[in-house]
Amino acid sequence: MAATDVKLLGVGPSPYVNRVQIALNLKSVNYEFPEQTMGSKSELVLKSNPVHKKIPVLIHGDKPICESLIIVQYIDEFWTSGPSILPSDPYDRALHRFWAAYIDDKLSPVMRELRMAETEEAKQVALDRSSEGLALLEEAFTECSKGKSFFGGDNIGYVDIAFGSSLGWVRASEKLAGVTLLDQAKTPGLVSWAHNFSSHQAVKGVIPETDKLVELFKMFQAKAKAN
Amino acid sequence: MGEVKLHGFWASPFSHRVIWALKLKGVEYEYMEEDLSNKSQLLLQYNPAHKKIPVLVHRNKPVAESLVILEYIEETWPENPLLPLDACDRAMARFWINFGEQKGPVFFNLFRTTGEAQEKTGEEVAQILKTIEEKALGDNNFFGGNTLGLVDLSFGWLPHWFEVTEQVQGTKLLDPTTLPRLHAWAQNFKQVPVIRDNLPDPQKLSAHLKRLRGNLLKN
Numbered sequence: 001m002a003a004t005d006v007k008l009l010g011v012g013p014s015p016y017v018n019r020v021q022i023a024l025n026l027k028s029v030n031y032e033f034p035e036q037t038m039g040s041k042s043e044l045v046l047k048s049n050p051v052h053k054k055i056p057v058l059i060h061g062d063k064p065i066c067e068s069l070i071i072v073q074y075i076d077e078f079w080t081s082g083p084s085i086l087p088s089d090p091y092d093r094a095l096h097r098f099w100a101a102y103i104d105d106k107l108s109p110v111m112r113e114l115r116m117a118e119t120e121e122a123k124q125v126a127l128d129r130s131s132e133g134l135a136l137l138e139e140a141f142t143e144c145s146k147g148k149s150f151f152g153g154d155n156i157g158y159v160d161i162a163f164g165s166s167l168g169w170v171r172a173s174e175k176l177a178g179v180t181l182l183d184q185a186k187t188p189g190l191v192s193w194a195h196n197f198s199s200h201q202a203v204k205g206v207i208p209e210t211d212k213l214v215e216l217f218k219m220f221q222a223k224a225k226a227n
Numbered sequence: 228m229g230e231v232k233l234h235g236f237w238a239s240p241f242s243h244r245v246i247w248a249l250k251l252k253g254v255e256y257e258y259m260e261e262d263l264s265n266k267s268q269l270l271l272q273y274n275p276a277h278k279k280i281p282v283l284v285h286r287n288k289p290v291a292e293s294l295v296i297l298e299y300i301e302e303t304w305p306e307n308p309l310l311p312l313d314a315c316d317r318a319m320a321r322f323w324i325n326f327g328e329q330k331g332p333v334f335f336n337l338f339r340t341t342g343e344a345q346e347k348t349g350e351e352v353a354q355i356l357k358t359i360e361e362k363a364l365g366d367n368n369f370f371g372g373n374t375l376g377l378v379d380l381s382f383g384w385l386p387h388w389f390e391v392t393e394q395v396q397g398t399k400l401l402d403p404t405t406l407p408r409l410h411a412w413a414q415n416f417k418q419v420p421v422i423r424d425n426l427p428d429p430q431k432l433s434a435h436l437k438r439l440r441g442n443l444l445k446n
Contacts, residue, residue: 060315070318091288094295098290
């Protein structure tokens with residue numbers, strides 16, 4: 001199986017797809033990124049991920065790997081010559097896995113609620129929950145970074161990828177709801193982290209512009225209401 | 228001894244996943260039973276994000292979330308490996324573990340509904356179980372191949388817990404006629420000595436689940 005035979009199925013605006021792109025970039029892996037149509041699943045996606053029928057799917061040689069964080073771990077374990085994504089110490093690895101799971105299970109859903117909130121009351125509830133989650137993540141950043149720029153220390157690591165991939169949508173949520181989520185006063189660590197993450201070589205050009213995501217969201221909302 | 232502590236709950240399958248992994252690795256640990264209606268200060272301190280069991284404490288450092296704990300145990304005590312060596316096989320194992328987690332709420336829905344709503348969810352659960360039997364288990368004795376692995380431990384709530392729950396909620400989905408291989412796996416799983424000797428008492432579990440379901444249906 002040629003190590004360069006790597007194909008990523010997905011669409012640019014998906015933060016889950018962005019995770020895989022960033023991980024591949026970190027490891028300097030060349031890959032094909034055939035354009036998929038938003039809102040419809042190609043035959044290849046359905047064949048490669050018959051259980052969930054979702055993107056991202058990484059096809060390495062002829063083997064499909066599914067679920068973004070599982071793909072990131074796979075990339076870390078297969079391409080061992082590049083920088084490590086997960087730390088080497090088992091306890092630090094556990095911390096990274098814990099916070100990545102927290103981001104997917106608790107934080108992302110409340111941020112989605114914030115974007116979708118139609119009443120002021122719903123918006124406030126979602127905002128309070130998001131702030132609570134981000135306060136916890138700020139503490140996690142202090143613990144994981146140990147004074148350095150990233151959750152992974154000197155370089156981007158697992159939690160950086162897990163949360164950083166959603167920065168485009170975090171900014172879009174801020175614009176759509178008219179709120180500030182990454183606040184200099186409340187989450188100073190995360191604010192400077194966000195800046196460092198977005199300027200990292202492996203991240204540049206991956207996450208779509210905030211305005212584009214806002215536009216996309218409004219388009220989806222309109223379509224959903226029309227149906 | 229004293230270096231590893233586990234905060235758990237007797238009826239929790241998540242707690243038991245960790246017990247099984249520790250025992251399969253031959254790791255000595257101290258067990259602390261938590262009263263979920265009155266959680267200890269230590270637990271709240273160790274897991275402020277979720278305030279849940281299980282929490283494994285190793286050298287005074289807490290690890291929370293059962294699946295995170297399982298990977299931690301696997302990496303800290305590499306004897307008797309519970310994950311394959313090959314990166315692609317590991318990704319596949321993690322995929323099925325993740326699948327089980329994602330589908331958890333559907334099983335919970337079965338538990339807390341009755342009548343038509345339960346029937347409808349039952350159809351969804353039947354599909355999920357069929358996928359697990361056909362795609363995850365295949366022709367193997369265990370999800371891990373010939374011996375237990377982390378995937379088996381993560382599905383370890385299907386034997387025993389789901390069986391007892393089915394009696395309580397009045398369903399019969401994990402059936403030897405419709406799911407012969409998965410049903411056989413469930414029986415084999417419970418016979419493995421580490422598992423067999425570390426399961427909650429079925430009568431006590433049944434009473435506990437009946438109470439739980441009663442409360443859920445009231446609200």
